[in-house]
Amino acid sequence: MRMISAVRHFIPITATTLIYYHLNLKEVTFHLYLVPNDCTIRKAINDEEKMSQFIRINKPPPVDSLYIGSRYIVSCSKKLEIIPKELELCYRSPGESQLFSEIYVGHMGSGIKLKIRDKKHMNLIWEALLKPGDLRPTSPMSAETHKDAPALQHFLDQHREQLVARVTSVDPLLDKLHGLVLNEEDYEAVRAEATNQGKMRKLFSLSRSWTRANKDQVYQALKETHPHLIRELHEKSSSISLGS
Structure with a gap:
């Protein structure tokens, strides 16, 4: 993929979204990744988020294939801090830092809906509903011996x-x-x-x-x-x- 950068925008790939959260009292921070569906990249992200005590939430990935080098806009059903609001789908090696959006939520309420749209055409390519029930109050590791x-x-x-x-x-x-x-x-x-x-x-x-x-x-x-x-x-x- 790196060697054929001139045509990468025309090659569809399977992508996945990874969502992690950290619960601190009533405040929640989410990390949202849009990355190629590569097991080594997923493992690298999981390991890094685990070190910071972030917990993954399982949500369905995008249904359609996406394009390396394309840019996508992250939005939410509520007025929240999303930094950055734009993500590029790029292929980085597992040893490199992967791009993600950080989303700060002061109070979950009844839940929030996250959406990702193609920046060029503004087509909806992914959405997920995050509910209070998705959040566990403590990390599973805290119950270990x-x-x-x-x-x-x-x-x-x-x-x-x-x-x-x-x-x-x-x-x-x-x-x-x-x-x-x-x-x-x-x-x-x-x-x-x-x-x-x-x-x-x-x-x-x-x-x-x-x-x-x-x-x-x-x-x-x-x-x-x-x-x-x-x-x-x-x-x-x-x-x-x-x-x-």
Whole structure:
């Protein structure tokens, strides 16, 4: 598909939608993906969303075939924050970040209807009704025994030692975090350390004040600057889980 980009708009493919939610008290955040129906891409998205404690909701996928490179508009039956409102159906490798729309809902009420339309012709290509009954108050993992408790840890907490030892390009990582997780003072303090390991230790020393959203931002920056390392650590976690 990458090699024949000139004609990709004319090649229909089977696509799927993936919806995940995170319930925090009465507030709900949804992540909506429109991606090629590829099992490796679905697994990569599932793994990443699970690390952030997002839970998938099963809804039917689009019925008709769609086109790589085409753009689609996400809308809702209620006036909600949808960022971004436009998604491109593109083929990214499982190791890359996949595109999604984030939808914030202050109160579910009787439910909301999501729709995706073809931007060019505004044809309806997919819709789904999200009901309060689709949302479980807690993650299924919370009911597991204590031996599974480490799975509730954030990726950064699980792999802190490996990240300190093996992240080699710290300055590009800090540049991505500057203004998001790090203020100017913290940014300069981390950069002042003489070695990469020293910088990573200093960065993690600041994590006591991070929210889970902050940790998600650090994880995303690590995934962009050190994709092979993050993929390897994910695979190691999966093999340990299966072995137990």
